[in-house]
Amino acid sequence: MMLDRSLGNTMVRIWRQVQESHCYKYLNRVDMYTTLLTSLTKSGSIVHALGHEFQPPPPRRELPSARLLRKAFLLSESEHIEDYRAQIMSTFGKILKFDSTKKICKKLSGAGRGSAEWCTNVGNELSQVLTSVLTCEESREKLRPMAQGLQDRYSKAGEAPPPPPQVMYVDRGCCRVLGVSSIEQLFSEWSESGMVIRLDAFHWMCRFDAAVRTDHHPKYPLFKSALSAVLFAYNKDDMSLLVKLTRAGSSTYANLTDEQIIAKFISREDLKHFVRRVTVGAHETVTRVQNALEVLKGRAGKDGMGIALFKDDGSVDQVWANQQKHLKCLQDPPGMDMYTVTKHVTRNGISLPYYRTVRGSNSLEGFHRFLPSMIPGPRCAAVPFQVYLLAGIARWNSDRESDAVKGQKGRKHRTFQSPLIHRLNKRCELFGQVEEVNFRAPMPVGDELLGLEYLFSQSSSFNVDGHYTEAREVLQDGTTMMR
Structure with a gap:
């Protein structure tokens, strides 16, 4: 029981579980013993007439301490x-x-x-x-x-x-x-x-937290999603295959565009496991990040009470200026596939590779x-x-x-x-x-x-x-x- 590491899995906890089971089984056996004796000593029985005295059940044996087990x-x-x-x-x-x-x-x-x-x-x-x-x-x-x-x-x-x-x-x-x-x-x-x-990439995105008022701001998850989206793009071939098998699931999808299929019928989990992502290059990333920050500096970055996500425009601009030098370090090495195939999943008659990233x-x-x-x-x-x-x-x-x-x-x-x-x-x-x-x-x-x-x-x-x-x-x- 101790070999399998899990949260809170201590020897004291295991000792308590064993102790509980030990006490339960002991009392069950005492119950069986006394039940049998009760049936034998009913009024009118031979054992009752002889007045035989029975031995009490043996005392419960104590378990070794948790310290000794450890x-x-x-x-x-x-x-x-x-x-x-x-x-x-x-x-x-x-x-x-x-x-x-x-x-x-x-x-x-x-x-x-x-x-x-x-x-x-x-x-x-x-x-x-x-x-x-x-x-x-x-x-x-x-x-x-x-x-x-x-x-x-x-x-x-x-x-x-x-x-x-x-x-x-x-x-x-x-x-x-x-x-x-x-x-x-x-x-x-x-x-x-x-x-x-x-x-x-995760550690790079966390550096922008220095310019954020609080990570409890309603727009904070949107901000992190936007940073992830500007760093990576979905593989077109994988996306086309996923859209194709989604269309094969129902004839009513025939009149829908690929964008509508992706927005309505493809879940985030499907995108995570069946569509690989690639970096877009340092120059393209600069443009994407700047556009995302400009949008979030405006109304899109404020909550319902008008409180902005960023402390001020100057603080986020300073963080962005310091982090631009790392954009080349975020790009995938040329010619290297950053995913492994763990299995294949068949949906609507089409086989899909199930990816796991090594990035x-x-x-x-x-x-x-x-x-x-x-x-x-x-x-x-x-x-x-x-x-x-x-x-x-x-x-x-x-x-x-x-x-x-x-x-x-x-x-x-x-x-x-x-x-x-x-x-x-x-x-x-x-x-x-x-x-x-x-x-x-x-x-x-x-x-x-x-x-x-x-x-x-x-x-x-x-x-x-x-x-x-x-x-x-x-x-x-x-x-x-x-x-």
Whole structure:
């Protein structure tokens, strides 16, 4: 029950659920026992005439405490920690996302409390996490070992190493206005191999919030939709195919124009999943943004009481002037398809590809929202924190890999122990088959550090093997278990 991370899924909560079930079953058995005895001791029965005395039901056995269950769980997970590290370090991607969050750092307690300020993560186009490190500051100096470890992972990945990533999406540090960007300096080997840095469109749009009175303004959603619309255009071929299959649904649509079909009968969800979007180019984007801002500066940007969306025209003009330099960083790399096909859907006799975008860092934002749930409870000491984090990321990556297979039927068995699967795949060759088709055995781990390993190495000498040997001893002793 504890293996599946979810919001509020703590050992105390699980203990309460088990305790409730345990008490319920105990009382049900007492009820059955007393019901049977009541039927035997009815007036006029032989047992009643003999005056036999019956034994009371045995007392209910007490369950182990939540603390003891937590200790047993962590000891079990710590035995697989090397496997989890290998799984994470065997993850690659061609479109990477780079971002940081502070949410999970607040949960670190005990001796490590206050030592971590940022949790920096790198994801790929499948929403998997290549690395996750905690640092005391988000500087190029502190992140350089993490970046070098990732680049070494690609260059040393077995006999057929994967090619360097093609694109990396970031929330800042993208532009080369003042020379080589900070991200290009951080990942210099990949940049020299042709990797391009792109700015995430969502983060770019959020920068306009500095000119907005409040995000509760009635026109605020319209403003964000307008910014998204000026950055992207719908693929004409995809739109024509969607209109065609919509027309095939009813003969009454024959007299309607394509614009009427799109406005009345095509939902936003259909546009999201069946029609790809493309960037329109930096010059075209300038014109579109300026037109949208001019419209929203007028009556279209005021609510029912006449209150304008923007603080004043000068503030939004200043933000726009500062953000124009990033327009080239928002464009899709030439010749690269920013969508993958996850499945095909048939409607009205026409097959449609179901798309999922690999553009931007939204998938990494989704991981950041889920990340605090990987660490149960409001506070957690360093040793169980690291165990929870690596186990949670390994499971997250495995689930994302399964979801990426067409039809979302990636894994036959929901298990995350790669040595067991690898061993069974080898042995099942005796029968001319494999137990798990969609499985790739992890590579040997390199010198990379993950999670709190990275944080500890910044302030002292650190040895991975020695750290986890000591961690198991701490868990056995239980003196520094999380509260």
